[in-house]
Amino acid sequence: MERALTFDVVRRFPRGPVVSARASWPLGSAPVTVLFGPSGAGKTTVLRALAGLVRPDAGEIVFDGETWFDADRGTFVPPQARGVGLLFQEYALFPHLSVAANVGFGLHRLPRAQREARVVELAERLGLSDLLRRRPGDLSGGQRQRVALARALAPRPRLLLLDEPLSALDAPTREALRGELRQFLERSGVPAVVVTHDRTEALALGDRLVVLVDGTVRQIGSVPEVFSAPVDAEVARVVGTENVFPSRLVRRADGLLVVRAGAAELVAIDPGGVEDEAYACVRAEDVVLEPPGGHESSAQNRLAGTVVARRDEGPLVRITVDCGVKLVALVTRASAERMGLAAGRPIAAVVKAPSVRIVPRRA
Numbered sequence: 001m002e003r004a005l006t007f008d009v010v011r012r013f014p015r016g017p018v019v020s021a022r023a024s025w026p027l028g029s030a031p032v033t034v035l036f037g038p039s040g041a042g043k044t045t046v047l048r049a050l051a052g053l054v055r056p057d058a059g060e061i062v063f064d065g066e067t068w069f070d071a072d073r074g075t076f077v078p079p080q081a082r083g084v085g086l087l088f089q090e091y092a093l094f095p096h097l098s099v100a101a102n103v104g105f106g107l108h109r110l111p112r113a114q115r116e117a118r119v120v121e122l123a124e125r126l127g128l129s130d131l132l133r134r135r136p137g138d139l140s141g142g143q144r145q146r147v148a149l150a151r152a153l154a155p156r157p158r159l160l161l162l163d164e165p166l167s168a169l170d171a172p173t174r175e176a177l178r179g180e181l182r183q184f185l186e187r188s189g190v191p192a193v194v195v196t197h198d199r200t201e202a203l204a205l206g207d208r209l210v211v212l213v214d215g216t217v218r219q220i221g222s223v224p225e226v227f228s229a230p231v232d233a234e235v236a237r238v239v240g241t242e243n244v245f246p247s248r249l250v251r252r253a254d255g256l257l258v259v260r261a262g263a264a265e266l267v268a269i270d271p272g273g274v275e276d277e278a279y280a281c282v283r284a285e286d287v288v289l290e291p292p293g294g295h296e297s298s299a300q301n302r303l304a305g306t307v308v309a310r311r312d313e314g315p316l317v318r319i320t321v322d323c324g325v326k327l328v329a330l331v332t333r334a335s336a337e338r339m340g341l342a343a344g345r346p347i348a349a350v351v352k353a354p355s356v357r358i359v360p361r362r363a
Contacts, residue, residue: 003027003064005159005191009049009056011042019045019215025208027064027191030222032182034206035195037238041212043195044163050193051086051161052079063159085157085190089164091148093136099123099147100132106155122150126184141169142177149181153188160185160192166201178204199240203227211235232359233279242328243282246361249274256353263324266301268356277361286355287329289319289339290348300352303327307345310336317341321349 006024013019019042025033035043048054050061052068055076061069068077093102100119107115123129126146136144145165152160165181166174182205185192194205202209202223209226211219219231230236233244245261252258257270261280268280292304305323312318317336319329327349331341341347 005033005050005063005193007046007050007061008059009046009061009069010058011045011049011054011056017042017215021046021212021215021217022059023210023217023220025210025220030207031190032185032192032194032206033208033210034202034223035193035210035212036202036206037197037212039197041197042215043197043212045215046212047161047163047193047195050159051084052077052082083155083158085152085155085160087148087152087160087162087165089167091136091144091168093144093147093151095136097135098132099128099134099136099139102136102147103128103132103150103154105151118154119150122154125187126150140173142173145169145177145181146184149184153190157190160188160190162192162194164195164197166196166198181205199227211238213238229357230281230359233281233361236279236281236357236359240283241281241357242284242330243280243287245280245325247278247280247358249276249278257358259358261325264303264327266351266356267353268358269354271358274358274360279359279361281357281359282327282351282355284318284328284330286351287321287327288350289321289329289331289335289341290350291339292346292348300350301356303349303351305347305349307341307343307347309343310341312336319347321347323349327351 004024004026008022011019021042035046037043049056058071067075068082069075103122104115104119107118123132128146128150131143178201196202206223209221209223210217211226213234219226219235227239230239236244247259247261250258250260250265252270255270256267259266259278259280266280303323305321307319308322309320310317315333317331317333319331319341321327329349
């Protein structure tokens with residue numbers, strides 16, 4: 001039997017939302033799974049249920065063939081018996097203890113020599129060897145994160161759970177540590193589940209994405225698959241597809257279909273399963289802006305329009321074009337200046353047919 005993590009949990013909150021999430025994935029490959037979604041989607045609730053910190057109202061959790069929770073049978077394995085390592089948002093380090101004591105906190109049952117050897121081993125792997133005598137208050141945010149990760153790994157957990165592991169850091173430190181954290185997780189050899197609502201972190205950290213919306217799992221797949229091919233409009237919005245339009249099927253032929261979104265018609269690859277109403281989804285970076293006119297082919301959409309808004313975002317510029325439907329494009333600042341992109345400027349928005357993702361509307 002393939003090693004897997006499976007959960008089907010229901011958690012009800014008084015006068016609040018209901019989390020009813022179900023998912024399963026193998027443990028042998030793709031070591032980092034990201035629970036991804038907006039705030040309030042139920043990500044942390046699922047993570048705490050996996051850790052045993054909350055007891056769901058219904059359902060079950062099975063890890064590597066071992067039942068951790070089964071509401072019908074009354075099974076509930078406590079957190080300390082699950083072999084789970086936890087890394088919280090604020091790291092929860094003991095301020096009065098040294099780095100060495102923090103890392104070794106969960107090793108109190110080991111003989112002293114073994115405990116100290118394990119602390120030294122992790123300190124070397126995570127670049128903490130020169131910090132073992134310091135206390136958390138004397139460390140930078142990135143150093144505290146490494147200490148918290150070392151403490152979580154020290155007891156040799158079967159599963160590592162991280163709740164928004166970079167959220168406590170300032171933006172420059174967060175950017176610097178994304179790749180480093182990914183390397184640590186990959187080298188640890190322990191399957192990990194990471195909660196985040198940040199798209200950049202999901203892309204940088206994860207192998208697999210589990211998307212939660214309104215307390216339910218809406219899509220599971222590799223990170224590139226989910227970001228490039230969301231299964232519905234809500235997932236498309238969550239993963240950052242800026243252009244999501246209600247549309248209606250006009251015609252289909254030769255593996256292509258034409259849908260009408262607003263006053264515009266879009267050619268897309270026919271995904272099958274679309275009979276009438278759907279959503280057309282286009283990522284802003286897939287929209288190319290060109291001078292008006294030009295040649296149109298069946299493999300692309302060339303929509304004449306007018307710039308209605310411009311928003312500068314550092315080296316990039318977000319342009320909104322009215323071409324029968326409001327279409328957002330993301331271009332470099334150099335391109336925006338070269339084309340004189342400002343409100344009122346005539347422009348053509350070009351989108352290749354494969355870049356238009358068509359998903360059926362939910363009933």
